[in-house]
Amino acid sequence: MNYEKLAKNALEQRAAVVSEIRSVQDNLRMSDAEKSERLKELGREVDRYEAEARDAVERGEREAEARSLAARAGGVLIGRSERGEIRDGDEWRGLLPSGNEYRALVAESSPSAGGYAVPTTVAGKWVEHLRNASVFLKAPGVNVHRFEGGSFVLPSLTGSSTPGVTAEGASIAESSATFAGLTFAPQKYADFYRASNEVISDASVEMRDLIAGVMTRNLAAKVDLDCFQGTGTAQLTGLTKAGVGTAVNLAVGNTVVKWDHVISAYSDIEGIGAAPGVIWASPDMAKALRTERENSTNGSYLAGRVTDPATKAGYGLPLLVSANLPTKTVIVADPTRVHVGVRSDVAIAMSEDFLFDKDAVAFRATFRVAGLAVDNPGAVVVIKASAT
Structure with missing residues (x-):
């Protein structure tokens, strides 16, 4: 036997x-x-x-x-x-x-998909929901780097010597290059809810899916906010923080951002060898850009006819609107020069034990994002209209 x-x-x-x-x-x-x-x-x-x-x-x-x-x-x-x-x-x-x-x-146990409590397919599904809900991550070309370990360093070439003409038979001058590193330290974004078993059993909708959707939306909104306005202290560093991009503060009297300012930013980004790929705008400035006319108040709309999809774009770039941008703000950027690190995907877990004495179910969502960095500040132009 x-x-x-x-x-x-x-x-x-x-x-x-x-x-x-x-x-x-x-x-x-x-x-x-x-x-x-x-x-x-x-x-x-x-x-x-x-x-x-x-x-x-x-x-x-x-x-x-x-x-x-x-x-x-x-x-x-x-x-x-x-x-x-x-x-x-x-x-x-x-x-x-x-x-x-x-x-x-x-x-x-903590595998890269978010733990045994969450199947890989579910984790991936909610990552896509998060991406769809985040205006920042919607930009085509934003670099999302997945990594293992406690932190992540992205090497960056900051400068190199310029080659010159070498005479016949002469020694070729040795060149040099200077490197730096963009460091990403993961930050954990988390949300927590509870629901009684009575609510879950008696509800006319699938409460588990509803709660998972609410938590995903909350995470998306917070990550989106920090990607634009984060201070870098116990949160991501946002694009509007001083030094991350190139700030353009309009003079007094310029209370709205106009297409002239967008075109100037576009040209400045091209000037450093980058390729503009997105326009992010706060709702008030998106409205101003979309309604700007050739002849003040009675000409054709510069963004295109109201029946055209051109109202969603400008100068060939997608115009993405986010209430998470500060008011009176427009960002023109080459999104391929923007880097975001992801340590672990969104994980949604449920426990029937934590609140056992209350006959309730606990729901938790976590998402670890590691920093936000721009490899060349000139590739991101932050235009701020004057308050007066």
Whole structure:
């Protein structure tokens, strides 16, 4: 009798059931009653496969085959030290964790998709929702860098010597280059909600999806705000912070940003070898640009006819409107020179244990974003109209 094969087969069956347990726990469309009933059934299956695996090992030990079987299985059934040595003791503890140990395992694990509590497909789905909801991230060409570890450094060439003419037979002068690094330190954005089981069970809408959508919207709004106005202290550094881009403050009397100012910014960005790709505008300045006419109040609209999609663009660039920009502000930028680091995707998790005594469910959303940097301040022109 091949006891090793029997034990491994039982463990594989158990692993499949544990995977299904995770899926049921993460299923936002199942009712609590359905989940409870299904989890009880799966729990009985886990117990059965655990018993089968233990029985196979015990029978193998009685025939003095357990250790040789474990060695051929690569230490699956018997614990091993870091050097691969077989050790006696609590070998079943790590192999078949109890309910409490399984709960701790789920809480402590943190794969790049956001933890075992959130399937990769769900995490990716909500990242896309966040991108769609963020006016900043909507800009075509914004560099989003994914990375591992505590921080991220993006090398940047800040200068190099200019080559010259070399005479025939003469030595070629050695050139030099100067490098710097754009450092990204991750910031965690998080949101937390609770809902009673009565509300979840009695609501006419799918409350889990609704709460997840609200949390995603909240994260998107906050990240969007900080990408534009963040101070860099316990939050992202925004494009409007001094030194990040090139500030253009209009003189007194210029209370709105006009297309002349946008065209000037466009030309300035081209002057440093960059390619303008987006116009971000606060709602008041977007309105002013869209309604600007050739002859003051009675000419054609400079942004195009009101029936044209040109009202969503200007000078060939998409015109994106965000209430998260300061009033009287327009930004013209080459988005390919803007860099954002992402340490981990949006993760939406749910716990029925944290508020167990209140018969409530806790919902949590987290998103770790690492900094915002512009590799050349001249590629981002921040135009600010005068207050008077």
